[in-house]
Amino acid sequence: MEGLTLSEAEQRYYCDLFSYCDTESTKKVASNGRVLELFRAAQLPNDVVMQIMELCGATRLGYFGRSQFYIALKLVAVAQSGLPLRVESLNTVKDLPLPRFVVSKNEQESRHTALYSSDADNPASYSGVIPPPPGRIQVKKGSVSHDAVQQRTSTDQQESTSPVVSPQQSPPTSPHTWRKHNRHPSGGNNERPLAGPGPFWAPFSEAQPGSSTASDPIWSGHSPPPHQENWVSFADTPPTSALLAMHPASVQDQTTVRTVASATTANEIRRQSSSYDDPWKITDEQRQYYVNQFKTIQPDLNGFIPGSAAKEFFTKSKLPILELSHIWELSDFDKDGALTLDEFCAAFHLVVARKNGYDLPEKLPESLMPKLIDLEDSAEAGEQTAEVGYASSPAEAPPSKSPSMPSLNQTWPELNQSSEQWETFSERSSSSQTLTQFDSNIAPADPDTAIVHPVPIRMTPSKIHMQEMELKRTGSDHANPTSPLLVKPADLPEENKMSSSVKYTAGNTVTDGYSSSDSYTSDPEQIGSTVTRQRSHSGTSPDNTAPPPPPPRPHQSHSRSSSLDLNRSFSVTPGSYTVFLVYVLFGPGPHVHRPVDAEGLIAHTSTSPQQIPEQPNFADFSQFEAFAVSGVSKEDDDEIETHSESLQVEKSSDSASSLRVAKADGRVEDKAPASVPTSGKGTTPLAPPPKPLRRRLKSEDELRPEAEEHTQKTGVIAAVLASQPSIPRSVGKDKKAIQASIRRNKETNTVLARLNSELQQQLKDVLEERISLEVQLEQLRPFSHL
Amino acid sequence: MAVCIAVIAKENYPLYIRSVPTENELKFHYTVHTSLDVVDEKISAMGKALVDQRELYLGLLYPTEDYKVYGYVTNSKVKFVMVVDSSNTALRDNEIRSMFRKLHNSYTDIMCNPFYNPGDRIHSRAFDNTVTSMMMQVC
Numbered sequence: 001m002e003g004l005t006l007s008e009a010e011q012r013y014y015c016d017l018f019s020y021c022d023t024e025s026t027k028k029v030a031s032n033g034r035v036l037e038l039f040r041a042a043q044l045p046n047d048v049v050m051q052i053m054e055l056c057g058a059t060r061l062g063y064f065g066r067s068q069f070y071i072a073l074k075l076v077a078v079a080q081s082g083l084p085l086r087v088e089s090l091n092t093v094k095d096l097p098l099p100r101f102v103v104s105k106n107e108q109e110s111r112h113t114a115l116y117s118s119d120a121d122n123p124a125s126y127s128g129v130i131p132p133p134p135g136r137i138q139v140k141k142g143s144v145s146h147d148a149v150q151q152r153t154s155t156d157q158q159e160s161t162s163p164v165v166s167p168q169q170s171p172p173t174s175p176h177t178w179r180k181h182n183r184h185p186s187g188g189n190n191e192r193p194l195a196g197p198g199p200f201w202a203p204f205s206e207a208q209p210g211s212s213t214a215s216d217p218i219w220s221g222h223s224p225p226p227h228q229e230n231w232v233s234f235a236d237t238p239p240t241s242a243l244l245a246m247h248p249a250s251v252q253d254q255t256t257v258r259t260v261a262s263a264t265t266a267n268e269i270r271r272q273s274s275s276y277d278d279p280w281k282i283t284d285e286q287r288q289y290y291v292n293q294f295k296t297i298q299p300d301l302n303g304f305i306p307g308s309a310a311k312e313f314f315t316k317s318k319l320p321i322l323e324l325s326h327i328w329e330l331s332d333f334d335k336d337g338a339l340t341l342d343e344f345c346a347a348f349h350l351v352v353a354r355k356n357g358y359d360l361p362e363k364l365p366e367s368l369m370p371k372l373i374d375l376e377d378s379a380e381a382g383e384q385t386a387e388v389g390y391a392s393s394p395a396e397a398p399p400s401k402s403p404s405m406p407s408l409n410q411t412w413p414e415l416n417q418s419s420e421q422w423e424t425f426s427e428r429s430s431s432s433q434t435l436t437q438f439d440s441n442i443a444p445a446d447p448d449t450a451i452v453h454p455v456p457i458r459m460t461p462s463k464i465h466m467q468e469m470e471l472k473r474t475g476s477d478h479a480n481p482t483s484p485l486l487v488k489p490a491d492l493p494e495e496n497k498m499s500s501s502v503k504y505t506a507g508n509t510v511t512d513g514y515s516s517s518d519s520y521t522s523d524p525e526q527i528g529s530t531v532t533r534q535r536s537h538s539g540t541s542p543d544n545t546a547p548p549p550p551p552p553r554p555h556q557s558h559s560r561s562s563s564l565d566l567n568r569s570f571s572v573t574p575g576s577y578t579v580f581l582v583y584v585l586f587g588p589g590p591h592v593h594r595p596v597d598a599e600g601l602i603a604h605t606s607t608s609p610q611q612i613p614e615q616p617n618f619a620d621f622s623q624f625e626a627f628a629v630s631g632v633s634k635e636d637d638d639e640i641e642t643h644s645e646s647l648q649v650e651k652s653s654d655s656a657s658s659l660r661v662a663k664a665d666g667r668v669e670d671k672a673p674a675s676v677p678t679s680g681k682g683t684t685p686l687a688p689p690p691k692p693l694r695r696r697l698k699s700e701d702e703l704r705p706e707a708e709e710h711t712q713k714t715g716v717i718a719a720v721l722a723s724q725p726s727i728p729r730s731v732g733k734d735k736k737a738i739q740a741s742i743r744r745n746k747e748t749n750t751v752l753a754r755l756n757s758e759l760q761q762q763l764k765d766v767l768e769e770r771i772s773l774e775v776q777l778e779q780l781r782p783f784s785h786l
Numbered sequence: 787m788a789v790c791i792a793v794i795a796k797e798n799y800p801l802y803i804r805s806v807p808t809e810n811e812l813k814f815h816y817t818v819h820t821s822l823d824v825v826d827e828k829i830s831a832m833g834k835a836l837v838d839q840r841e842l843y844l845g846l847l848y849p850t851e852d853y854k855v856y857g858y859v860t861n862s863k864v865k866f867v868m869v870v871d872s873s874n875t876a877l878r879d880n881e882i883r884s885m886f887r888k889l890h891n892s893y894t895d896i897m898c899n900p901f902y903n904p905g906d907r908i909h910s911r912a913f914d915n916t917v918t919s920m921m922m923q924v925c
Contacts, residue, residue, distance in 0.1 A: 307900030322909055325901035329912050337898035362911065781879065782846060782854075 280365035304338035790814035790869040
């Protein structure tokens, strides 16, 4: 490649073009796409273009370096001037005019040329470039600005003087003229970064970035007039050329030229200014122009343009009806057959774009979407942001019409969702409501769970017990949670004591029962586990009394939950616990019995869920009392007090106790003989206390035939339990309390899980039935139609 | 879901007809044409001045071995005819109704367009999209 010598003008021009093509700002390589566009714009035959590319070495290299690019441009100029393409011609041809590129580039080039070369050339070049379709450049309708007037005149002059020099100008050329003007002021701005993303940019590229910045203020004044001109008289000669001629020195001229330019140029301006981000953005001047146009039809900016008027107006643009119809579909956001200001601007913008050769989008670009609620925005002129703003379309907005819901920052591709969004708008809001409802539902659930916690439901192994517990829980006061908790810890140790004592005495595998002393929840398994713990406690310390509502230790079988439950039940819960208590009471006894009895008790107890827990409490309390009375060393006075309290509570609640008593008695009886001998510790001292318990139980016993037995048993159990609780209670009480609560919770969890699964199963069944019914209905239906 | 959707004008000429391309389209056109008789029969049977939504939906016009034909008439006597594949048994009546409702909405949108002359063929892209969405399921 021989060296290339360029004149200064050429140098600058080529530099600008290169920067235009240098989309990636590499400063080294011009993007092939842009270069190809440029070459296309040069309006040279393809083979010539290929030849050029070959000559400049790009085909060899595979890309357009700066030197290649310059050579190529020079060759384009050579070709355009009709000279044969030869490498030698690069340097030999001296007075080669700058290459001309038709589309945008052309204008840029021509402007460039104007910039760099003499003014005389400008008109020619411009004129060559200018003759945009007559339709574009219209006589200015009503002078929006004097500039326009001036422009017009100037353009006219230019028009007359400028023969069509450049090769056939396509409509878009006018924009180029604009661009050229832009370039003038920006002269040296050719290095503007090319931001143009959309198709608009391709042609406009170079001039736009820089020019837009420079020319925006200038443009603003211009765009409206051209529009007016365009619209008003579609057939006028393009004044742009004249304008172009004027530009050289003054920005003013440029602006005038621009304004005159025509709708297309205005579009260009628009595009340029908005090109950086969004090819569809409406610039301020464009917007102002649209607003003015709107006013001509509808003086009230907040009003509507009826469809018929809009139809007439846009028909003037001479676009095919089909396209106008599509533009309408895109821009009539709310599908009401009328155009608001925003809609009108969007439609106008689309028309302008279409006239400039840009294809209509499938969906309305975001920047064109009208803001539904703010009419003020529409009144604001030149707010690009306004145009960018998204309309908060009304819920009833027609589906399928406008592309995306205003919500959002959706990109064009997302616009497809619009229809569904539109249609589901209300649904969405309703869903949100449902969401809130859910939240509200959740809230109450929490307290329940919280409450449940303390409730020691550990009832008997049966589910019923659990259910009752749940009932109790739901019904229990929230205030009580604490008390049960308090009670629980007290119960725990008590239970332990009792259970252990009972176990010892009974010699049964009390395991099942009171082991769960810690967790008063009703799980038979737990009961077993607690027993062991209780054993540990077996130090018959009356102190056990304190915290947990003493599960009826005597009911070691039920022990764990029962004791605690008792307390709680007394204090808080309804009768369900009584069943628990019953279980607990029976705990130490034969396991088999226990469940049976428990269930039986439960059946009886339907009345008061509290009863069950109370029973154990009874037992515990009795023990505690016994302990207290007996003066067994208690580590914690509190425990005793709590126990006593629990006992008192037990006493107070008569209803449940009966059942419990019965059961407890039964159990106690079983254990009594065994327990008595075994529980050596506090048995004796316990004896008196159990008695009162027994009495209590007896009094409460309403339903149970076994009440007496139970009372006895409870007494024994209580005694046993009382004997059992030993000193360590205070120490391990907390831990036990926690463990008990944990166990209880687990029990409740399992119960709930069971319930849940059952309900789900039911639900499935029902659904299946429904489906089968529907199928039948469907089968029958066609016949009904015929 | 639908195999063919057609919009018939008051004078019983088609404003818009589109079928799933894989099938023999002519067959569907013929089907739609013959179904117009049933539509007219139902309309006349309904009496006059019935503007109820329910009556807009005509329901199953007639079933054949391969497909079913549903009808819907607007207040301006513009008819929508939809041919549905019989193998698609999951289609409920309510779904058909909703499809017709959507069609009706789209048609209304077209009517709102001042550039559309009633009686012209429908070239709206939005309407096409709506119809396509309904016909997507058919493979």
